Amino acid sequence: MQKLKLTSQNPAETKTIARNIASHLKGGEILFFEGPIGAGKTVMVKEIVKSFGVKKTPVSASFSLLKKYKGKQFNLYHADLFRLEEGEMFNLGFEEMLEDQNSVLLVEWPEPAKNFFPNSRLEISVALLEGDKREITLKALGKTAQNLLEVLQKKLCKK
């Protein structure tokens, strides 16, 4: 399985999905967050970072491109690349992050990073439906992300 589609009725449900994802992260994963402004990308990132015992969690702020959080088991990096050009990806501290092999990397607006990061990742796309409703699509690239997706499917799709 390579894709999993979930529906969220409200922010609380989106946070539950995020916590479920967090509970299966072992370190070394890359997660991309896609979707329009106000979709809920930062809501998910925040909840994932919080799951690792971090008190001061991320906010939606396009001016802070890369932030590092010390989680219980590993470091978490939150990048927001909104409107960044691909050529501007250098000298932002990503080199340090990629050397930090056990870390988890959470990238909002990942477009400029698509060629920069390894191909193995979980792509999370949040689409706006009516009101507070969202469609959250999880797409796995590579073996690690596929395993993660299969575990999540069993957990989140059981009736």
Ligand SMILES: Nc1ncnc2c1ncn2[C@@H]1O[C@H](COP(=O)(O)OP(=O)(O)OP(=O)(O)O)[C@@H](O)[C@H]1O
């Ligand atoms: N089902 C839902 N899931 C997530 N957020 C929701 C939902 N319904 C309403 N919201 C609200 O939508 C907003 C999402 O904001 P958030 O900062 O996470 O968006 P974003 O995708 O990160 O946008 P940006 O591209 O500007 O960073 C929050 O105010 C949240 O409360």
Ligand SMILES: [Mg+2]
């Ligand atoms: Mg955001």
